Amino acid sequence: MAFNIMVVDDSETMRSVVKRVVEMSGVPVGEFYEAADGRQALAIVEKEWVDVILSDINMPEMGGMELLKEIVSNDDFKRIPVIFITTESSAARMDAADKLGVAGYVTKPFVPETIKAVLLDVLEKAYKVKREDLVQEIGDVQDDNFDF
């Protein structure tokens, strides 16, 4: 089973870093979508099948909190788990995200293992699949900086 994954961040470089981390994590990826803010993300989920969203919070136009509210309040989209990857790490903000129904939370700065662990946890719960069935052999993928 491959998952269609969307990364939402106004930083193009951060989107590419998260994409690289996800690809190296061994999670089978079908399509990979990118959006620069919540509004673009909503436009994509209206047209494409998305299995999980990895989103920043602090973005122009529509931030991550607003995006999450839209996702959980829409009958067609509320099946999509949303993981925040964000600098917003105060307990008050994490609590607010929990109350809105966020599926997972990764704070920047992060190590790749954290994104991998949270993504696997969320996919396991949302799609009732076993972790060992989720992770593919990642072979000889090497990276000087990100080492799984």
Added chain:
Amino acid sequence: MKDSLQKAVYATLAEIFGTMFFVPIEPLDEFPPAESWQGGGDSIEAVIGFNHQESGKVRFYFPLALARKVSANFMGIKESDLEDRQVVDTIKECANMTVGCLLGKIDFEGVCSLDIPEAQEITGFSPEQLAVFPDLCVFETEFGLLWVDCAAVGACETCQK
């Protein structure tokens, strides 16, 4: 600068540069002598608005060599393959991460908020104008000095509790 804020700034920058950019940084206790920063060439200025009782801005000044190094490390590509917009975008993200992470350490009530960061390449940056700021932090790296003006955070009563 209040000691607890200074420690939080140092810890935050060390964590971010170590975890995401793979460049060691060392805080300087005193304003560095002119010969250590004169003739440094172009810089990148990043600014992020910080809102609490009053609004202010946190400013970062990166020598271009440092900006390019952290960008290449962050993206996992060679410096020669970097595009200018990627360097500016990485420095914006660095500013966002730094102040966001700092707030996580000092703004326990979550009442402060951040604007969208901005960054641009500048020529003729002179740190002398920053020397008067009480909340200026300077970091030494292999690729030049990083300057961070934290006055906006230093003025926040919530963050000083």
